[in-house]
Each structure stands twice: as C-alpha cells, then as structure tokens.
Amino acid sequence: MPTTLESEEHKALRAAVSALGNRHGRDYDREELWSEAAKLGYLGVNLPEEYGGGGGGIAELSIVLEELGAAGCPLLMMVVSPAICGTVIARFGTEAQKQEWLPALADGSRTMAFGITEPDAGSNSHRITTTARRDPDTGDWLLTGRKVFISGVDIADATLIVGRTEDARTGNLKPCLFIVPRDAEGFQRRQIDMELQAAEKQFELTLDDVRLPADALVGDEDAGLLQLFAGLNPERIMTAAFAIGMGRYALAQAITYARERTVWKAPIGAHQAIAHPLAQAHIDLELARLMMQKAALLYDAGDDMGAGEAANMAKYAAGEACVKAVDQAVHTLGGNGLTREFGLARLITAARVARIAPVSREMILNYVSHQTLGLPKSY
Structure with a gap:
C-alpha cells in the first residue's frame, strides 16, 4: 500500500x-x-x-x-x-x-452505461452523428445513430447517450445527454469480439428512431459541452485510478517473485538489472498517482478548467506507467509471466486500454500542446 x-x-x-x-x-x-x-x-x-x-x-x-x-x-x-x-x-x-x-x-x-464513441467520431466529439429531434406532436425525443466500444450495456439498466440536437437559432448541432433504457424500442446492441479478457463486455449500439419522453434529456439543452465534460473529466481521473491499480498489482507480483526466485547465489531481485526497472516502475506509478490526486482535488473543488488539464495529464501518466509496470513484471518472471498461475499475461492487453481509452495519449499531447502551451493546431 x-x-x-x-x-x-x-x-x-x-x-x-x-x-x-x-x-x-x-x-x-x-x-x-x-x-x-x-x-x-x-x-x-x-x-x-x-x-x-x-x-x-x-x-x-x-x-x-x-x-x-x-x-x-x-x-x-x-x-x-x-x-x-x-x-x-x-x-x-x-x-x-x-x-x-x-x-x-x-x-x-x-x-448505467455511457455511450459517446462512434465509428466515425472516435476522438473528435464534434463529428458525433447521433442526432435527437423532437416530435412536434408529442414533445418526445427521437434518437438515431450508432455507438461503438460501449462497456457493460448488457448489465446496465440504461445508457447515458451523447447525441446532438439542432440549435434553432444557428442551425448548428450541439451535444446533449439522454437516458436510454435498456429495453427501449429501436435500441439494439451487438457484442464486439474482443481479445481483451474482462468481466465487462464491449458493444456496438444502434439507435433507430428510439422514442424517449421529454424528461429523458439530462440537464439544459443549451449547456451541452459543459455537461459533457463534467462527465469526461471524472472518466479520465478514474481511468488513471484503474491503470495505477493494475500497475501496482503487476508490480507486486514481480517484487514477490524477485525476492524469492534464486538462480545463482542471491535472489534475482538483488541484481540491479532486475531491481532498477522495478524501482523505476514504482516511481512512475507514484508520480502518476500524485497527478491523479491533483486532478481529483481540482474537480471536487469545482475547478473544471484546472481539472481538465490535470485529468488529461493524470490519465496519460498512469497509462504509460501501467504499461511499463506490466511489461517489466512479465519480463521479471520470464516464462512464468505468461502462465495463468501468476495472472500477468492477461494484463499485457488490458494495460494498453489505459493508453488508448477513453482518449489516446496522442490526443492528450494535442490537448496539452494547444491548451497549456499555446501552440498552434494542425487540424
């Protein structure tokens, strides 16, 4: 601990x-x-x-x-x-x-599950094509679109779907959030065949004129981005926590093994070629936790802008630290690192999730270079 x-x-x-x-x-x-x-x-x-x-x-x-x-x-x-x-x-x-x-x-x-990613709108939320329009006769919402890589839809009672509505004044589409019950008519799911071993499954969702009552809309129709990022910042912080926990688990397995495994005169953990990479992995995980704690502190204090920057940095740092910790743990155990007995091999794939979801490390570097450093965009 x-x-x-x-x-x-x-x-x-x-x-x-x-x-x-x-x-x-x-x-x-x-x-x-x-x-x-x-x-x-x-x-x-x-x-x-x-x-x-x-x-x-x-x-x-x-x-x-x-x-x-x-x-x-x-x-x-x-x-x-x-x-x-x-x-x-x-x-x-x-x-x-x-x-x-x-x-x-x-x-x-x-x-409740959360649906934002689309086949043609991965990191670019401005390209979301799931649209919501009002039925002029009933006031109901009609939601149409597709989502991919949505976790746990089969076990969730509803999914909070990110859609877009048309601004009556400008004609532009703006993001809005809708609670869609699992059994809503026209709401279909297909499990995605993943190599990743996890208790929670991934799904592709299809919404075909899903009719929702007016009160399915969460919050203000005109406050879309504010509300969206109120959920995305905690997502990044929690993804950092997920990655740090995974990295700590892998590192603990490696440390125990390195203390006990003896090939020559001393346990392998006595050799700097083993000890130093494990020490570095521990340092990286601790540094990532500090940034995660900063992000959580800022978010809980109501500083959404400050939390946005810190949450992205925390997620980036934790993802990198997790992958390195898992890789070094497997390397420390050698062939044993790929056996079911130690439970590390499955983490090789799982650790990569923290690098690519819910936002890739490259998009985080874009965010920091543009928003923090003030550098120009190439897109």
Whole structure:
C-alpha cells in the first residue's frame, strides 16, 4: 500500500477497500464484488448524501477503484456508472432524475452505461452523428445513430447517450445527454469480439428512431459541452485510478517473485538489472498517482478548467506507467509471466486500454500542446 500525505479518512478508506479486494482476489466474481462494495458504501462514495451516497467526491471514488485494481479485481463499471453517469445526473439532472437514479446507483441495485464513441467520431466529439429531434406532436425525443466500444450495456439498466440536437437559432448541432433504457424500442446492441479478457463486455449500439419522453434529456439543452465534460473529466481521473491499480498489482507480483526466485547465489531481485526497472516502475506509478490526486482535488473543488488539464495529464501518466509496470513484471518472471498461475499475461492487453481509452495519449499531447502551451493546431 502506498505511503501518501492523505487524510486519515482517506487512509482508512484505502485500507478498508484493500482488505475487501484482497478477500476477493483476481478470481473474483464481478456481481458478488459489486454487491458487497455497494453494501459497504463504496460505489456511491462520490454521490450526494441526500440521495443515498457518501457525500464525498471523485477523490474518494478513485481510491476505491485503485485499491480494487491493486488487489487484482478492478470494477470497470465504476468508471462509468457512479463516476460519469452519477456525476452528470447529480450536477445537472432534474430532481426526478436524481431521485430515480442516484440512490440506485449508490446502492448498486442499478447501473448505467455511457455511450459517446462512434465509428466515425472516435476522438473528435464534434463529428458525433447521433442526432435527437423532437416530435412536434408529442414533445418526445427521437434518437438515431450508432455507438461503438460501449462497456457493460448488457448489465446496465440504461445508457447515458451523447447525441446532438439542432440549435434553432444557428442551425448548428450541439451535444446533449439522454437516458436510454435498456429495453427501449429501436435500441439494439451487438457484442464486439474482443481479445481483451474482462468481466465487462464491449458493444456496438444502434439507435433507430428510439422514442424517449421529454424528461429523458439530462440537464439544459443549451449547456451541452459543459455537461459533457463534467462527465469526461471524472472518466479520465478514474481511468488513471484503474491503470495505477493494475500497475501496482503487476508490480507486486514481480517484487514477490524477485525476492524469492534464486538462480545463482542471491535472489534475482538483488541484481540491479532486475531491481532498477522495478524501482523505476514504482516511481512512475507514484508520480502518476500524485497527478491523479491533483486532478481529483481540482474537480471536487469545482475547478473544471484546472481539472481538465490535470485529468488529461493524470490519465496519460498512469497509462504509460501501467504499461511499463506490466511489461517489466512479465519480463521479471520470464516464462512464468505468461502462465495463468501468476495472472500477468492477461494484463499485457488490458494495460494498453489505459493508453488508448477513453482518449489516446496522442490526443492528450494535442490537448496539452494547444491548451497549456499555446501552440498552434494542425487540424
């Protein structure tokens, strides 16, 4: 467990979640762990107390996800359901939406997926073609479009879909968020065949004139980007937590092995060729955590602009640190690193997810070069 300058409350939370994760381990049952984490109040730790949550923030939720990941049992849907969807509804939802969804998201009885990525609009959210138009007779919304690489749709009660509506004044399309129930007519899903081994599956979604009531719209129709990034910043912070936890798990396996494995006179961990790369991996993970904590602190303080920059940097740093930690762990174990016994081989693919999702490292470098450094764009 890391040594940090965290508050006593955060240290206690980290220790308690670590104990939970270690009880379940890498052979965990997702539903059982989700249920127990919910009962202990961990899933809704970031949601408002008046709606059944813990009254904390993304800082607390990121601790939960990191520690579960470090124990080998990360819950990917935590990135989506309480962090993105719960945050957006808590900040911008109507009272009815809050009453309907937040207590259920907090106690784990309901989950919500998040749909933004499209086949032709990966990193460019301005090219989203999923459109929503109003039925002039009923006031209902009609949603049409496609989404890809959407996690956990099969186990989610609804999906928060990013669509676009036409601005009556300018004619331009603006992003809006809609709650789409899993069983809505015209809402279809197809599982994507992935090499990635994960409890949560990936789906392609098709929306064919999905009819939604007027109150399916979350927040203000004219505040689209503000509301969208209110969900995307927590997503980046939580992805960093996911990656740091995964990297810590891999590193812990390598350290244990390096202490015990003896080929010549001393354990292999005594050799600098083994020890130094592991030490560097630890340093990189610790540095990534500091940036993640900064991003969470800024976000929870209401500094959306500052949090945006820090969240991108945290996600970048954590993704790089995770990949390096996993690679070095596998290398340390040699052939054993590719066996099922140690559970590292599956992380070779999983670690790359933190580099490419929810936004690639190249797009983060674009963000920093343009938004932070003020350099011109090439696109």
